[in-house]
Amino acid sequence: MSIADAPSTAPALEFKADPPAGSDHILSEEALAFVADLGLRFGPRIWTLLEARQARQARFDRGAAPDFLPETRAIREQDWTIAEIPPVLQDRRVEITGPVDRKMIINGLNSGARVFMADFEDASSPTWSNMIHGQINIHDAVRRQIDFEDERGKAYRLREDSAELIVRVRGLHLPEKHLYLDGAPLPGALLDFGLHCFHNAHELLKRGSGPWFYIPKLEHWQEAALWSEIFAWAESRLGLARGTIKATVLIETLPAVFQMDEILHAMREHIVGLNCGRWDYIFSYIKVFHAHPDRVLPDREQVGMTVPFLRAYSKLLIDTCHRRGALAMGGMAAQIPVKDDSQANEAAFEKVRADKEREAGDGHDGTWVAHPGLIPVALGIFDQALGDRPNQLHYRDPALSVDRETLLAHPEGSISEQGLRGNIDVGLEYTAAWLAGRGCVPIRNLMEDAATAEIARSQLWQWIHHPGGVLDDGRQITPELFSSHLEESLEGLLKVAEKKGLETGHCEDAARLFRQLSESPEFADFLTLHAYDVIA
Numbered sequence: 365m366s367i368a369d370a371p372s373t374a375p376a377l378e379f380k381a382d383p384p385a386g387s388d389h390i391l392s393e394e395a396l397a398f399v400a401d402l403g404l405r406f407g408p409r410i411w412t413l414l415e416a417r418q419a420r421q422a423r424f425d426r427g428a429a430p431d432f433l434p435e436t437r438a439i440r441e442q443d444w445t446i447a448e449i450p451p452v453l454q455d456r457r458v459e460i461t462g463p464v465d466r467k468m469i470i471n472g473l474n475s476g477a478r479v480f481m482a483d484f485e486d487a488s489s490p491t492w493s494n495m496i497h498g499q500i501n502i503h504d505a506v507r508r509q510i511d512f513e514d515e516r517g518k519a520y521r522l523r524e525d526s527a528e529l530i531v532r533v534r535g536l537h538l539p540e541k542h543l544y545l546d547g548a549p550l551p552g553a554l555l556d557f558g559l560h561c562f563h564n565a566h567e568l569l570k571r572g573s574g575p576w577f578y579i580p581k582l583e584h585w586q587e588a589a590l591w592s593e594i595f596a597w598a599e600s601r602l603g604l605a606r607g608t609i610k611a612t613v614l615i616e617t618l619p620a621v622f623q624m625d626e627i628l629h630a631m632r633e634h635i636v637g638l639n640c641g642r643w644d645y646i647f648s649y650i651k652v653f654h655a656h657p658d659r660v661l662p663d664r665e666q667v668g669m670t671v672p673f674l675r676a677y678s679k680l681l682i683d684t685c686h687r688r689g690a691l692a693m694g695g696m697a698a699q700i701p702v703k704d705d706s707q708a709n710e711a712a713f714e715k716v717r718a719d720k721e722r723e724a725g726d727g728h729d730g731t732w733v734a735h736p737g738l739i740p741v742a743l744g745i746f747d748q749a750l751g752d753r754p755n756q757l758h759y760r761d762p763a764l765s766v767d768r769e770t771l772l773a774h775p776e777g778s779i780s781e782q783g784l785r786g787n788i789d790v791g792l793e794y795t796a797a798w799l800a801g802r803g804c805v806p807i808r809n810l811m812e813d814a815a816t817a818e819i820a821r822s823q824l825w826q827w828i829h830h831p832g833g834v835l836d837d838g839r840q841i842t843p844e845l846f847s848s849h850l851e852e853s854l855e856g857l858l859k860v861a862e863k864k865g866l867e868t869g870h871c872e873d874a875a876r877l878f879r880q881l882s883e884s885p886e887f888a889d890f891l892t893l894h895a896y897d898v899i900a
C-alpha cells in the first residue's frame with residue numbers, strides 16, 4: 365500500500381499555534397495523518413511508561429538503588445547478537461553533533477566527521493519554530509537542496525562526500541505542546557521521529573543511506589521495546605522492509621546501565637549500537653539518588669570519566685555491545701577551541717586528546733565531538749586505534765569485571781565556592797539562552813547544552829537539601845547563601861544582556877526557574893519540562 369492510500373484511523377491533530385511559515389510540505393495532510401496514527405497507537409503507551417518511571421523513582425526515594433533485573437537474567441546470560449549493521453553505519457569513528465539550524469547542518473555534514481547527528485534534543489531548544497524549521501532543513505539536506513547564504517554573504521552548500529546523517533529525537537517525557545491529539549499534547553519524540561521517517565526514509569534509502577536515529581534518555585528496556593514496535597509499525601505503514609530503521613541508543617540514565625543487554629535484545633532488529641551519554645548520566649545519578657543524603661556529589665569538575673562509577677559504566681557498555689555485535693560509541697568532551705588564547709586552546713585540545721585516547725584505548729568504536737575544530741584530533745586517535753578496521757567490534761577485555769557496587773560507587777571530592785557559583789552562573793546563562801531559543805552555547809570556553817543545566821540545578825538542589833552540602837571552607841550551603849549568589853549572578857547576566865541589547869526577560873525567567881527548582885522540597889524530574897512552559 366502506498367503512503368497516500370493508507371487509511372488514517374487517528375483523529376486529526378489540533379494545532380495550538382500556526383504552522384511556521386514555509387512548512388506546508390512538512391506538515392502536509394499525509395504527514396500529519398501518519399504522525400496522528402503514531403500518537404494514537406503509541407502515545408498512551410508512552411504515558412504508561414512515564415508513570416512507571418515515577419513508580420521506580422519513588423522506590424529509589426525510599427532507599428532502593430538500581431540493580432540488574434532478576435526476571436531478565438536469561439537475556440543477559442544467553443548468546444545472541446543484534447541484526448547485521450548496515451555497511452554505511454559500520455565506521456563511525458568520529459561523529460559531530462549539533463542543533464538543527466541550516467548552517468549547522470551543512471557545516472556538520474561537510475565537517476569530515478563520519479556522522480553528523482542532527483539534534484532535536486539536548487542541543488536544541490524545542491521552540492515550535494526550531495522543531496519545524498529543523499524538519500524543513502533536514503528534508504532539504506536529505507535531498508541535497510540546502511544551499512544558503514548567511515547575513516555576511518558567506519555561501520554554504522553540501523560537499524559530495526558529506527557525512528552520514530543521524531537524527532536525535534526528543535526524549536519520551538517532552539510533549540509537543542503545539543499539537544494536541546484527543547485532548548492531550550503529542551509526545552515530541554513521535555513528531556520528530558514521524559516527520560523525519562515519513563518524509564525522508566525512502567529518499568535516504570534511494571541515496572544509499574537510511575532512516576537512522578539516536579534515541580535519548582531511556583530508563584527501562586520496555587521503553588526500548590516500545591521504540592522497536594514504533595519502528596516496525598512505521599516500516600509496515602511506509603512500505604519499508606522490516607529492520608530498515610536503525611537506532612543508536614544513548615545509555616545516559618543510571619537505571620539503563622543495568623539493562624544494556626535487555627535494551628539491545630528488545631531492539632535487536634533495529635539497533636546498531638549504544639552511546640555513553642556521560643553528561644545526562646551524571647544528571648541521572650544525582651536524580652536517582654537525590655533523596656539519599658550519603659550520595660551528595662562534589663564539584664561538577666571533579667566528576668570526570670575516570671572516576672570509578674563512570675569508568676565502570678563506559679567499560680561495561682563497550683563489553684556488552686561487543687558481545688552482542690553492536691557498536692560502542694563514546695561521548696562528548698565539553699572542550700571547544702579557544703579563539704583568543706593559544707595556551708588555553710592547547711589545554712582544551714589536550715583534555716580532548718586525553719579523553720579520546722582513553723575511549724579508543726578502552727575499545728570504543730567511535731566518539732563524539734562538539735566542534736569541527738576537534739575532528740582532526742579525534743580522527744587521528746581513532747585512526748590509529750582502528751588500523752585498517754572500520755571499528756573495534758572484535759575487541760573484548762578478558763580481564764573486565766564490573767559489578768553493581770562499582771557502577772553505583774559514590775565519587776569522593778569536595779565542593780568549592782567556585783563550583784557553587786559555577787553551577788549558578790553557567791546554569792543561569794545557559795537557561796536564559798535556551799529560553800531565547802538557543803539550545804547549545806559556548807560558555808567559558810566549554811560547549812554547554814541542556815544536560816549542563818540539569819546537572820547544575822540538580823547539584824544545587826542536593827547541596828541545599830542535604831547536610832553534606834558543605835563548602836570546603838566549612839560553610840553550609842543554605843538557601844540564603846544560594847539566594848545571594850543567585851542574585852549576584854542574575855545582576856551580572858542582566859548587565860551583559862543590556863550591553864548586548866538582548867532581551868532581559870529570559871534572564872529573569874531563568875533565575876526564577878533556578879530558584880524554584882533548587883529551593884523546592886520536591887526534586888523536579890526535568891528542568892526542560894518546566895522551562896518548556898515559558899517558551900513559544
Ligand SMILES: CC(=O)SCCNC(=O)CCNC(=O)[C@H](O)C(C)(C)COP(=O)(O)OP(=O)(O)OC[C@H]1O[C@@H](n2cnc3c(N)ncnc32)[C@H](O)[C@@H]1OP(=O)(O)O
Binds near residue numbers: 461472643735804
Ligand atoms: C551532552 C550532549 O548532549 S552533547 C550533544 C549536544 N551538543 C552539541 O551538539 C554541540 C554542538 N556544538 C555547537 O553548537 C557549537 O560548537 C557551539 C555552540 C558550542 C560553539 O559554536 P560557535 O560559537 O558558533 O563556534 P565557532 O564560532 O568556533 O564556530 C566556527 C564554525 O564552526 C561551525 N560549528 C561549530 N560547531 C559546530 C558543530 N557542532 N557542527 C557543525 N558546525 C559547527 C560554526 O557554525 C562556525 O561556522 P562558520 O565558520 O561557517 O560560521
Ligand SMILES: O=CC(=O)O
Binds near residue numbers: 486614616
Ligand atoms: O547526550 C549526551 C550526554 O552526554 O548527555
Ligand SMILES: [Mg+2]
Binds near residue numbers: 486643644815
Ligand atoms: Mg544527553
